[in-house]
Amino acid sequence: MTEPTVGAVVHYLTYRDPCRAAIVTSVTRSQPYDLEPEPTTVTLTVLHPGGMSFAAGVRQQDGPDCVDLWHWPSRCRDVTT
Numbered sequence: 667m668t669e670p671t672v673g674a675v676v677h678y679l680t681y682r683d684p685c686r687a688a689i690v691t692s693v694t695r696s697q698p699y700d701l702e703p704e705p706t707t708v709t710l711t712v713l714h715p716g717g718m719s720f721a722a723g724v725r726q727q728d729g730p731d732c733v734d735l736w737h738w739p740s741r742c743r744d745v746t747t
């Protein structure tokens with residue numbers, strides 16, 4: 667699985683909206699000394715047709731859940747076409 671990097675464009679998912687384009691502004695990964703490694707999370711600047719919002723501590727979508735998660739745009743194309 668490709669790890670996100672700062673500046674990557676991903677899709678952010680919420681209850682109300684379809685996927686929104688979002689830019690990764692920071693990436694938090696587990697540290698080597700973590701006893702229980704946490705999943706990688708990102709901070710996003712989310713682009714809406716009428717403005718922007720921000721989301722922190724966002725985890726990657728890896729199942730059917732689709733709220734406050736992100737995924738790569740290629741996954742969206744796979745599901746909706």
Ligand SMILES: [Zn+2]
Nearest residue numbers: 677685739742
């Ligand atoms: Zn999507």
